[in-house]
Amino acid sequence: MRRVSKIAAAGVVSAALALTATACGSSSTDSGGKDKGVGMAYDVGGRGDHSFNDSAARGMDKATKEFGLKSKEQTASNSDTESDREERLDQLAGAGYNPVVAVGYTYGDAVTKIAKKYPKTTFAIVDSVVSAPNVDSMVFSTEQSSYLAGVAAALKSKTGKVGFIGGVHNTLIGTFQAGFDQGVKDTKPGDQVTDQYLYETDDRGYNDPAAAAGKAKGMLDKGIDVIYTAAGLSGDGSIQTIAGKPGTWAIGVDSDQHEDPALAKYKNQILTSAIKNVDVAVYDLIKSVHDGKPKVGTNSYNLSNGGVSLATSGGFLADVQAQLDAAKQKVVSGQIKVKSTP
Amino acid sequence: MKKFDKDRVVLGIAAPVLAVVGALIVTALVLLATGKEPFHAFDVMVNYGDKTDSQVYILNKATTYYLAGLAVAIGFRMNLFNIGVDGQYQLGAFFAAVVGGAISIPGVVEVPVIILTSMAVGAIWAAIAGVLKVTRGVSEVISTIMLNSIAGIVIGYFLQGGRLGVLDKDANMVSTKPIPVSSHLFSFKTATDPVFGFIVFAVLAGVIYWFLLSRTRFGFDLRTVGRSESAAQASGVSVKRMMITSMLISGAMAGLVGMPTLLNQSYDYGNDFPTGIGFTGIAVALLGRNNPVGIAVGALLWAFLERASAGLEFEGYDKEIVGVIQGVIVLAVVIAYELVRRYGLTRQQRQVGAELAAAGTDDKQEVAA
Structure with missing residues (x-):
């Protein structure tokens, strides 16, 4: 009995401490200030x-x-x-x-x-x-940078099989897939492209590296040797998996993933990245805004103003650079129209 | 006898309070280990969660979590782990949104139609797992997890421009056709954001849950099956029928989970519809010990913690710390209840022992006499 009272007393006191807060009727966002x-x-x-x-x-x-x-x-x-x-x-x-x-x-x-x-x-x-x-x-215009990624993938694949992993099956990631598929087909019409998505609508697709690792493993087992992953943080998972199989290539997305210190262990198999210069x-x-003239x-x-591009760090693409430049030129000049929907 | 009841009440309160306090201590240690000052963090959480707009937010979030908690709890009471609430509510809300966008009838009729559609879809989706369990013995844990994934694929297939979705290409958004304004559910105005009118339905759902489980024969049968299938069978309860029925009810309740968001906020189902609430529901049901009031407290606590996480992040703390608190609370609840249960058990045994011993001495005295 005494133990029960002790437990109860401890409980009540701590609950009281925790709940002494009083509502003050103000908003949590009106702290004010300027130009922070x-x-x-x-x-x-x-x-x-x-x-x-x-x-x-x-x-x-x-x-x-x-x-x-x-x-x-x-x-x-x-x-x-x-x-x-x-x-x-x-x-x-x-x-x-x-x-x-x-x-x-x-x-x-x-x-x-x-x-x-x-x-x-x-x-x-x-x-x-x-x-x-x-x-x-x-x-x-990520379909344009993805197009170049597709060209690079087709030129570098030895098996003639390349893969695309998207984080979430939506319009935005569709632009990556559309560009990539077209790039591959325009370069090597006989190549086989496998397109897969991690989730249909759930935005967990952007932060589930384990799911991407699983998909990449499946693709590697089928003989696919170049995989382009457009899935934010999830891409880490597929890059790691690809790095476990020599002779295969990962294509990164958004940032130059070859240069990322956190991915340095795998960088020798990061072929290139389709960079989206959000930075x-x-x-x-x-x-x-700093200059007082908000843009x-x-x-x-897009490709022509350098807003999207294909990374060259690592130098793995040096042997096919001429073909990539030609493809880029065609996209910029409008000779090739890259589709934005798969 | 009276005294014994008082002790039981004390024991009942002690467990959750111990759990929360234990969780706070562990969190404080984690904060200390990461080189941050814990008391300031708690201060930030309380101050921030305390503002009017935060309270509105907490009530609105808790409405959704409460329904998810109830849906999971119905299964728990029957020893069924409905992990599929996540898929059931998303699929239900999706088709309800489609129906709501397609028809344009007076709100008084349309709102119930939308709600019932969602409940029906949720129930059907859950029933698949129920049927698989009773006919083929498939574990409902496995089947509901898989059905979650399938629900995602079904929604993904239909939620595309030209099928059941409307595509806004510039915004990269796909959503169902919006529900007409006349069918937006009422809400309660406050100084800041409005409180979802669906909170009324959530309270009703809680009352129905309580009544169904503790005041009807059905509820009694359900709890009996949960405690012991063979005993229930022996006393004439059809276990298979109970399993399907409770899966249906759990799924129908899950169908309500998406409704506060759909009818009070988004008015359509798009690719920004919240996901993962079914899993939150599991934690909330565990916290609330399957008790309708307990689940409400759990839902409010969960919503408060999520709200507080925004404040913490703003103050430079890692947002993940709230995830740590949430996880620790669930663990602490399980541990605290087990401790209190064991303590109660030993105490009961001691009492019985004492009574028996007393009776024993009486006997001896009789013999001696």
């Missing part, structure tokens, strides 16, 4: 995904260092609802961060709503178009 620096809302995976989000982070790091700005970062999670995304942007803008960068198309509606609430703050959205006077919509777009935006409106990034 850059607010960054990442997509799932966040900083450290060695891919999409890291590209945005690099652009921000460069700008904040150069202009002596402060920054604040927030990251999405898989169970996010609309209110989570709005809250994240609201919090950043409300605390005085300007510009506020939303990484990923899922923020589209949230940016539309919150940009209206803070007309003096500049917002940016990656991979989506939001028409508002204070929003920079950054759209990337350039983010840097440009921060600079423009708003829809800004397209």
Whole structure:
């Protein structure tokens, strides 16, 4: 009995301590302040995904260092609802961060709503178009860089079988697949391309390396020797798996994954990466806001303006560089129209 | 006898409180180990979770989690692990959104149609696992996990431009046709964001859950099967029918999980619809010990922690720390209840022993006399 009372007493006291909070009727976002620096809302995976989000982070790091700005970062999670995304942007803008960068198309509606609430703050959205006077919509022609990745894959494959792994089966990742497939077919019409996705709608596809590893293993077992993975953080899993089988190649995405220190162990089998220069777009935006002339409106990034590109680090493509340059030239000149839907 | 009941109440409260306190201590240690100051973190969490808009957020999130918790708990009570709530609610919400977008009838009729569609789809999806279990002996854990994956594929197939989805190419978004404005569910206005009207339905669902399980013959049968299948069989309960029925109810309840989001917030099912809530439901049901009030507390706690994670991240703490707290709380709850149960058991044995000993001495005295 005495032991029970003791347990109860300890419990009640700690509960009382924990619950002494009182509601004060204020909002969690009205802390105020001005020009605190850059607010960054990442997509799932966040900083450290060695891919999409890291590209945005690099652009921000460069700008904040150069202009002596402060920054604040927030990251999405898989169970996010609309209110989570709005809250994240609201919090950043409300605390005085300007510009506020939303990484990923899922923020589209949230940016539309919150940009209206803070007309003096500049917002940016990656991979989506939001028409508002204070929003920079950054759209990337990733089908073009993926096309070059497809050309490289076809030229480097010894088995004539190449593979594509997408994180989530949606429109955006479809542009990567469409470009890649077309690049392969235009180069070696007889080659076989296998396209697979990790998830149909669930955005866990961007942060599930184990799933990507499984898919890559399956492809390798079927004799596929070049695999292009467009799946954010999940790509780590497929790169690791590919590195376990000599003579096969991984193609990275969004960032130059050959140069990523975290992937250094596998770099000898990272053929190239289809780079999406989110960093350039983010840097440009921060600079423009810093200069007092915010770069708003829809800004397209493609092969011709260097917004997307194919990495050459590692030098594995040196022998086929001439063919790649020719293909790039054709895309830039419009001689080849790359499809954006598979 | 009265005193014994009081002890039981004390024991009942002690377990969850111990669990939360234990979780806080472990979290504090984790924070210390990562070189951060723990008390400031707790302060941030409480202060942040305390604001009006945070409270609205917590209520809205908890509404969804509560329904997920109930759906899982129905299975738990019967010793069935419905891991498939995740797929059931997504598939239900998807087809409900499709139906809602396709028809345009007065809201009073349309809202129930949408809700019932979702419940029906959820129930059918869960029934597949139920039928497989009773006819072929397939473990419901395996089949529901696989059905989650299949649900994702089904949605992925239909949720495309030209099929059941509408594609916004610039925004990279695909979603179903939005539900007409007349069928948006009511909400409660506050100083900041509105509170979802669906919270009323969630409370109702909780009451029905309580009534069904503890006040009807069906509930009694269900709990009996959960405790011992053979005993239930012997007393004339059809175990197979109970399994299918409870899977149906669990699936129908799962169908409600997506409704607060669909009817009060997004008004369509797009590729930004929240996923993974079914798994949160498992944790919430464990926290709440399958008790309707307990699940509500668990859901609120879970929502509070998620809200607090935003505040923590803003203050430079790792957002993952909240994940650690959540995991530790679930573990601590299981451990705390086990400890308290064992303690209660020993105490009961001691009491019985004491009574028997007393009776024994009486006998001896009789003999001696």
